[in-house]
Amino acid sequence: MELDFTRPVTHTGYKNAEKLKKYYHRVDKQIVNKSFSSLRKGIDVDNTDKKNWDADDHFINMPTAGTVVPFIGGGISWFLVISGLFADDTFDGFGLYVYIFFCVLAIFFTIYYFTKPKKEKILNRRDGLITVPGVLWQKNITIPFKDCLFAYSTGGEDGTGAFMLEVIRPTKSRFGTFALFNMGQGDCYQAISLVTWYMDKNRPLPPGTAFDAYRDRDYERRKAAGFPRPLYPSSIATPEATKEQQAERKRIGGW
Numbered sequence: 001m002e003l004d005f006t007r008p009v010t011h012t013g014y015k016n017a018e019k020l021k022k023y024y025h026r027v028d029k030q031i032v033n034k035s036f037s038s039l040r041k042g043i044d045v046d047n048t049d050k051k052n053w054d055a056d057d058h059f060i061n062m063p064t065a066g067t068v069v070p071f072i073g074g075g076i077s078w079f080l081v082i083s084g085l086f087a088d089d090t091f092d093g094f095g096l097y098v099y100i101f102f103c104v105l106a107i108f109f110t111i112y113y114f115t116k117p118k119k120e121k122i123l124n125r126r127d128g129l130i131t132v133p134g135v136l137w138q139k140n141i142t143i144p145f146k147d148c149l150f151a152y153s154t155g156g157e158d159g160t161g162a163f164m165l166e167v168i169r170p171t172k173s174r175f176g177t178f179a180l181f182n183m184g185q186g187d188c189y190q191a192i193s194l195v196t197w198y199m200d201k202n203r204p205l206p207p208g209t210a211f212d213a214y215r216d217r218d219y220e221r222r223k224a225a226g227f228p229r230p231l232y233p234s235s236i237a238t239p240e241a242t243k244e245q246q247a248e249r250k251r252i253g254g255w
Contacts, residue, residue: 008142010143
């Protein structure tokens with residue numbers, strides 16, 4: 001069964017693209033190493049979700065944790081709210097304010113759980129598009145990959161959560177918002193290498209058993225197009241699956 005995660009384009013650029021391109025946390029679209037975690041068939045790459053990734057030569061659809069936060073946050077909040085009803089000092093002094101806080105939090109998570117938009121992270125290699133989710137009730141956006149800008153996260157004061165790959169989401173304001181897009185990789189440079197390698201439709205598919213069944217089809221597509229040169233730079237070789245295919249690419253495409 002063919003995958004189809006086609007989504008309509010919602011944005012074609014940024015209001016303040018030139019300034020954002022100079023953002024000092026920006027990450028360029030390039031392949032700088034091949035130490036990223038290969039996508040394996042039928043296995044969740046980062047072991048954070050029970051759902052498997054959908055991946056072929058056209059799309060990668062990544063499970064998101066969109067329901068996890070409100071489910072856990074709401075569960076803990078409601079547990080504390082109910083437990084507070086049986087505590088002796090819940091409504092005395094400062095305890096009352098704490099109880100009201102968790103009541104508000106429980107109601108917030110409940111409303112959000114039932115009203116949040118569907119969260120999606122999709123790489124569309126076929127059409128050159130990327131779909132990313134937003135924060136809370138922000139809708140997903142779909143933008144051409146060539147226009148999409150990436151950055152790395154700064155993390156906390158102790159560095160926790162730093163150097164994770166983020167997509168800069170275009171907004172109506174001068175500055176975008178950020179959506180985590182690390183794909184289960186160790187850092188932003190591993191992640192951007194995997195993303196760029198996959199989205200460069202002039203290159204062979206990245207390493208990983210998730211793509212093994214589609215390598216020949218993807219090879220024939222590129223061969224029919226004359227093996228056009230890669231769209232994005234790479235500091236490492238991205239060879240074909242076999243020596244024979246590599247020789248054919250060299251003969252026809254010259255690279």
